[in-house]
Amino acid sequence: MSELFVKICGLKTGPDVDVAVGAGADAVGFVFAPGSPRTIGAGAARELAARVPDPVLTVGVFRGQPVDEVLRLTEESGVRGVQLHGDEGPEYYEALRAEGRTLLRATALHVGRCGEYGEDLLLIDAPDPGSGKPWNWGSAEFTAPEGRWLLAGGLTPHSVREAVETTGAWGVDVSSGVESARGVKSPDLIRAFIDAARG
Numbered sequence: 001m002s003e004l005f006v007k008i009c010g011l012k013t014g015p016d017v018d019v020a021v022g023a024g025a026d027a028v029g030f031v032f033a034p035g036s037p038r039t040i041g042a043g044a045a046r047e048l049a050a051r052v053p054d055p056v057l058t059v060g061v062f063r064g065q066p067v068d069e070v071l072r073l074t075e076e077s078g079v080r081g082v083q084l085h086g087d088e089g090p091e092y093y094e095a096l097r098a099e100g101r102t103l104l105r106a107t108a109l110h111v112g113r114c115g116e117y118g119e120d121l122l123l124i125d126a127p128d129p130g131s132g133k134p135w136n137w138g139s140a141e142f143t144a145p146e147g148r149w150l151l152a153g154g155l156t157p158h159s160v161r162e163a164v165e166t167t168g169a170w171g172v173d174v175s176s177g178v179e180s181a182r183g184v185k186s187p188d189l190i191r192a193f194i195d196a197a198r199g
Contacts, residue, residue, distance in 0.1 A: 010061075013185070023195075059079055081101065149169060156189075
């Protein structure tokens with residue numbers, strides 16, 4: 001099995017980006033969805049994305065926004081990935097498809113397979129994304145989707161290794177689980193999470 005894919009999401013400062021990249025993150029996420037303590041503007045995201053070396057994927061996170069707004073913010077920020085967290089249909093993914101762009105579909109419904117909507121990666125999240133509340137990925141009802149998928153929702157440095165071993169996830173995504181306060185990232189927790197995730 002190849003090395004676990006790790007995404008650190010909700011980054012807002014240069015030092016946070018540098019720590020995540022330095023610790024070995026495969027992707028870093030910037031939240032453009034309104035109403036989150038982690039939301040930043042396209043200009044700030046562009047400055048942060050410019051710090052990220054090419055092998056690391058930069059991702060803009062959206063939720064329930066019109067496709068033209070998603071496209072505009074993606075282009076203005078210069079991120080190379082787009083993550084949709086709402087009830088966007090396949091037409092969104094068709095409109096967002098572009099050379100060199102990675103599309104992620106986030107859903108709380110753990111059924112089906114990656115690619116059903118035209119996404120490159122599937123993200124299985126908690127019913128209340130960004131809340132930091134864990135959900136029961138260890139239940140007998142949980143069925144891992146087919147293809148490349150990331151587990152998210154309430155993961156921490158203490159729980160991530162068990163979560164990966166239990167679900168067989170291809171990758172993991174974390175935001176609140178590496179924060180010292182809501183919306184404030186902890187360098188120590190970022191490093192600890194990536195170390196623990198890869199066991």
